[in-house]
Amino acid sequence: MAATVETIEQVEQLGTEKYKYGFVTDIESEMAPKGLSEEVIRFISAKKEEPEWMLEWRLKAYEHFKTMEEPDWAKVEYTPIDLSDIYYYAAPKIKDRPNSLDEVDPELLRTYEKLGIPLKEQEVLAGVVAVDAVFDSVSVATTYRKKLAEYGVIFCSISEAIKEHPELVKKYLGSVVPYSDNYFATLNCAVFTDGSFVYIPKGVRCPMELSTYFRINAENTGQFERTLIIAEEGSYVSYLEGCTAPQRDENQLHAAVVELVAMKEAEIKYSTVQNWYPGDDTGAGGIYNFVTKRGACRGDSSKISWTQVETGSAVTWKYPSCILQGDNSVGEFYSVAITNNAQQADTGTKMIHIGKNTKSTIISKGISAGKADNTYRGLVKVLPGAEGARNYTQCDSLLIGDQCGAHTVPYIESRNPSARIEHEATTSKISEDQLFYCSQRGLSEEDAVSIIVNGFCKEVMKELPMEFAVEAQKLIGISLEGSVG
Amino acid sequence: MALLEIKNLHASLEEEDKEILKGIDLVIQPGEVHAIMGPNGSGKSTLSYVLAGRDGYEVTEGEVTFDGKDLLELEANERANEGVFLAFQYPVEIPGVPGMTFLREALNSKRKYHGEEELDAMQFLKLVREKAKALEMGDDMLKRAVNVGFSGGEKKRNEILQMAVLEPTLCVLDETDSGLDIDALKIVADGVNALRNENRGMLLITHYQRLLDYIQPDFVHVMAAGKIQRSGGKELALELEEKGYADFTGKAA
Numbered sequence: 001m002a003a004t005v006e007t008i009e010q011v012e013q014l015g016t017e018k019y020k021y022g023f024v025t026d027i028e029s030e031m032a033p034k035g036l037s038e039e040v041i042r043f044i045s046a047k048k049e050e051p052e053w054m055l056e057w058r059l060k061a062y063e064h065f066k067t068m069e070e071p072d073w074a075k076v077e078y079t080p081i082d083l084s085d086i087y088y089y090a091a092p093k094i095k096d097r098p099n100s101l102d103e104v105d106p107e108l109l110r111t112y113e114k115l116g117i118p119l120k121e122q123e124v125l126a127g128v129v130a131v132d133a134v135f136d137s138v139s140v141a142t143t144y145r146k147k148l149a150e151y152g153v154i155f156c157s158i159s160e161a162i163k164e165h166p167e168l169v170k171k172y173l174g175s176v177v178p179y180s181d182n183y184f185a186t187l188n189c190a191v192f193t194d195g196s197f198v199y200i201p202k203g204v205r206c207p208m209e210l211s212t213y214f215r216i217n218a219e220n221t222g223q224f225e226r227t228l229i230i231a232e233e234g235s236y237v238s239y240l241e242g243c244t245a246p247q248r249d250e251n252q253l254h255a256a257v258v259e260l261v262a263m264k265e266a267e268i269k270y271s272t273v274q275n276w277y278p279g280d281d282t283g284a285g286g287i288y289n290f291v292t293k294r295g296a297c298r299g300d301s302s303k304i305s306w307t308q309v310e311t312g313s314a315v316t317w318k319y320p321s322c323i324l325q326g327d328n329s330v331g332e333f334y335s336v337a338i339t340n341n342a343q344q345a346d347t348g349t350k351m352i353h354i355g356k357n358t359k360s361t362i363i364s365k366g367i368s369a370g371k372a373d374n375t376y377r378g379l380v381k382v383l384p385g386a387e388g389a390r391n392y393t394q395c396d397s398l399l400i401g402d403q404c405g406a407h408t409v410p411y412i413e414s415r416n417p418s419a420r421i422e423h424e425a426t427t428s429k430i431s432e433d434q435l436f437y438c439s440q441r442g443l444s445e446e447d448a449v450s451i452i453v454n455g456f457c458k459e460v461m462k463e464l465p466m467e468f469a470v471e472a473q474k475l476i477g478i479s480l481e482g483s484v485g
Numbered sequence: 486m487a488l489l490e491i492k493n494l495h496a497s498l499e500e501e502d503k504e505i506l507k508g509i510d511l512v513i514q515p516g517e518v519h520a521i522m523g524p525n526g527s528g529k530s531t532l533s534y535v536l537a538g539r540d541g542y543e544v545t546e547g548e549v550t551f552d553g554k555d556l557l558e559l560e561a562n563e564r565a566n567e568g569v570f571l572a573f574q575y576p577v578e579i580p581g582v583p584g585m586t587f588l589r590e591a592l593n594s595k596r597k598y599h600g601e602e603e604l605d606a607m608q609f610l611k612l613v614r615e616k617a618k619a620l621e622m623g624d625d626m627l628k629r630a631v632n633v634g635f636s637g638g639e640k641k642r643n644e645i646l647q648m649a650v651l652e653p654t655l656c657v658l659d660e661t662d663s664g665l666d667i668d669a670l671k672i673v674a675d676g677v678n679a680l681r682n683e684n685r686g687m688l689l690i691t692h693y694q695r696l697l698d699y700i701q702p703d704f705v706h707v708m709a710a711g712k713i714q715r716s717g718g719k720e721l722a723l724e725l726e727e728k729g730y731a732d733f734t735g736k737a738a
Contacts, residue, residue: 251608436539437577439561440570441647442590442598455581455630 032089038062041190044089048159048193051166061179070184073405074346075375076315078288081253088191088224139413144208153206154199155239158226161197168199176296176323178257179484184255184317185292188224192257195225200235200266209465210239212266227258231266233299238269240468252463255290256315261414264299264326270308271464272320273472276312281370283342293320297355299327307463309472311479314343319377321350324358324386331360335461336472338453338479339404340371348378349411353386353419362393365457369483370405375407382419396427398456400449401485416458450477488686489513489655494547496535498511504545505531507711511666512564516683520697523688524730529690532708536688539572550636550655561705565591566598570653574627574660581629585629586615588650588710595651595716604691615650620676626659638669656680656687662696674699694726709733 032043032431041062046090070080148155154165162169179189196212212227231237254276260268272295279286289312295304306320321332333349351360366374374397382389397406408425430452438448454461454473494509505528523529535542536549538561544631556564575730579587593603604612617627620642632640641661649655660679662670678698681687689702697705697719705721706713707730713732715721 004619105594137626198523200531318568431577433577434579435581436537436561437573440573441651442538442562442565443590443592444594447594451582451587452579455579458581 017479031087034197035084036062036086036088036187040088044191044192044193045128047089048162050159050162053166053170054162057174057179060108061186064180065190066476070183070293074317074377075373075409076317076344076346078315078344078385080281081288083187086253089193094342100219110405117416120261121300124139129145133328137242142254148208152201153204154197155210156197157190158195158197158228161228162281165197165199168230169197169228172259172261173226174259174409175243176288177257177292178263178295182301185257188255188257188292192224192226195227195256196227196229196236196241197240198232200229200237202232203234203357204232205235208236208239209240211242213242213248223252223254223256227254229259229268229270230261231268231302233264233475235263236269238271240273240465242270242273242275242468243430247332251292253288256292258291258293258320260293260295260304261359262295262299262302262329264308265301266299267303268295269305269465270295270320271329271468272306272308272310273468273475274308274310274316274463275475276311278312278343281341283314283344286343287312289313290318291318292318293318294350295321295331295400296323297326297331298360299329300326300355301328301330302326303332303336305330305463307332307460308336308347309336309460309464309475310335310337310347311475312344316343316345316347318345318347319349321352322360323344323354323422324360324389325354326358327355328357328359329355330358332463333360333362333364333378334463335364335376336367336457336460336476337365337376338367338476338481339374339376340479341370341372342371343370345373346375346377349375350379351381353380353382353389353391354415355386357390358386359389361424362391362395363459364393364395366395366406366451367400367456367462368397368406369400369480372404373405373407377408377409377411378426379413380419380421380423381411382414382416382433384415386416387418389414389419391419391421393421393423394459395423397425397427398453400480401426401431446477446481449480449483453477453480487512487523487550488515488517488552488632489556489688490550492548492550494532494535494549494555496531496542499543499546505711508547509708509711511706511713513686514689516681518681518687518700518702519706519712521688521705521706521708521723522692522694522725524734525692527709528711529595530659531707533571533657533688533690536657537561537569542711547705548598555567562594563598565651566595566611568654569608570648570651570656572641572648572656572658574663575594576632576635576640576644578633580633581630583628584631585610585627588613588647591647592600600606600635613646613650617646620646620649620678622646624670636663638666638673638731641665641669641673642676645680648678649680654685656685656719658687660689660692661689662691662693670696689734694722697722707733 022352032040045058090140098105177185179186180194196211200206212340221339229239262268276287276289288421304322310316324331331351337345339345349362362378366376368374376380376395395408399406410423432453437449439477451474461469491509493513494506498504521529544557575627584653589609596603622642631693702719705719
């Protein structure tokens with residue numbers, strides 16, 4: 001129909017001027033020499049004043065990395081990454097880590113203000129959210145630390161944790177994602193620069209949402225952050241990460257590792273709103289987002305829940321997973337992945353059922369517009385001992401226009417006859433009837449698409465912490481602006 | 486000034502290049518209720534789509550003036566915000582979007598368009614509950630996703646509720662009676678009658694005379710083969726009920 005032709009034209013015309021986080025902060029950086037080598041790793045470790053065991057671990061990972069090859073099984077195509085052309089360490093020049101926000105470079109604070117991240121503690125949503133902000137390779141500020149300390153909660157940068165809580169880091173770092181895990185994770189082990197560390201002691205319900213904001217600023221830098229969250233017996237924490245980057249012509253690499261450990265009856269809720277720069281309409285300049293996220297439900301009746309809203313990046317390669325070791329443990333994965341223009345996303349989850357009566361739920365909503373490709377790739381694996389394991393998977397794809405693609409690749413392996421696994425998948429398009437109905441009620445095309453897509457994603461959006469749900473809803477609207485004519 | 490003035494309107498489907506409306510003339514004054522009756526395929530629904538600004542239809546000749554403005558120049562959502570409302574023959578489902586949310590978006594779009602302040606959730610809730618009560622619609626119905634899992638009658642009541650909340654100046658009701666049992670028809674008709682006033686015009690599109698027992702029109706037009714073949718008072722509807730459309734389809738062929 002004519003309207004479809006218009007839609008397609010509109011999509012083709014869509015530029016990237018809508019990415020409002022594309023500015024660059026003019027701040028002096030201290031960089032490691034370009035490229036990847038043992039010297040660079042030693043440089044990073046020395047800069048961070050790390051203990052010897054940490055350096056050894058990095059070097060061990062690097063040795064292993066040299067034997068590995070970049071994986072090519074994902075349904076994504078991109079120009080190969082030249083690892084020798086990346087700065088692995090870029091830090092805003094500051095003498096020492098600031099003790100309070102007053103000592104943080106005002107230019108940095110302004111950057112976060114522009115991003116809508118209130119670092120000034122009194123502004124932080126009336127005490128609901130504590131924020132750790134990572135700028136290029138270093139963590140610049142962690143708010144509300146004193147208040148959290150009263151509860152025994154440790155929330156700091158991973159670099160500080162390595163120095164101040166080595167026993168915890170040693171025990172858990174690499175225990176969920178080992179240094180030899182996969183190409184990008186191993187690279188991360190060798191060169192990770194900063195990230196967040198969270199420790200919730202036994203029986204404590206973390207009194208506020210914890211949040212990290214990641215920002216890639218410097219040119220040709222990779223961001224290799226490392227996050228480690230440990231929830232002791234009977235504790236609870238809700239954690240949110242958000243990401244943005246300036247608009248550049250060169251693709252930038254982001255290879256993060258996130259490890260979660262939940263002990264007996266502990267619960268970790270991990271939410272991501274990912275809005276890295278997606279590149280222009282050909283995909284040039286966008287972030288390559290190759291991320292390894294995994295949680296271990298170590299204790300009985302523990303629970304890990306991943307919620308992600310992925311709207312940015314040129315290429316996304318990400319499978320937040322749960323290892324359900326403890327009996328009666330629960331893993332959840334709620335995902336909204338939006339791809340527009342030339343964006344590509346290959347994302348999903350792995351649920352590994354080991355303990356008895358373990359339960360997992362996967363709800364994935366993929367939205368594809370422009371010439372984008374969106375793939376759900378997921379594994380549900382039930383081991384012989386996982387008596388009574390249950391999984392429910394629902395994968396819905398929504399297409400806008402006729403040049404985009406949606407793919408669903410579920411892998412199911414069950415080695416226990418008592419397991420119950422359900423998989424449902426649907427593919428639909430935003431119909432012209434729906435658009436006309438909305439516009440006949442006075443909604444603009446953009447509001448119409450936004451409301452229809454938000455309706456489509458509702459089951460996932462309701463899992464987001466209240467404070468961020470509104471922001472995520474708006475982001476969905478912005479990401480799809482101009483996708484329908 | 487007439488509320489709606491249609492002059493020699495010709496329109497065709499863009500993809501088929503087939504003319505469906507072949508010169509429609511119609512004037513609706515504020516406060517008047519007009520009914521257009523006609524056999525299937527006569528172009529009744531096309532007329533409603535062309536008035537509402539649906540994509541895929543091309544106006545090849547003629548003009549439409551609404552409230553002094555050139556209606557055909559406006560986008561579909563602008564027409565809606567100017568006060569044109571189309572009650573759909575087949576109301577569309579929007580999964581995951583609560584009816585309340587949808588209607589609030591719609592009302593606030595209109596208020597924004599007219600430079601008025603948007604209503605907050607509480608103000609809106611109060612307004613909707615009031616209007617919904619008259620249509621025997623409870624909160625549970627308002628919370629459900631737009632038209633999803635609604636019966637035919639519920640869908641039509643929902644359309645009338647939207648009409649009552651948005652307060653349009655021109656209501657076009659496309660086969661509102663189709664798929665309704667007698668009780669549902671009465672509720673819907675009462676809802677429509679309650680909205681009749683001296684400023685508001687209505688255009689009822691219907692195949693059967695039955696609806697007109699409950700909503701009494703001021704004028705009845707017979708449409709066939711893309712044209713209005715005859716106009717008269719409400720007695721014309723009764724005549725059609727008796728004789729059928731054969732006279733008109735014969736003449737048009």
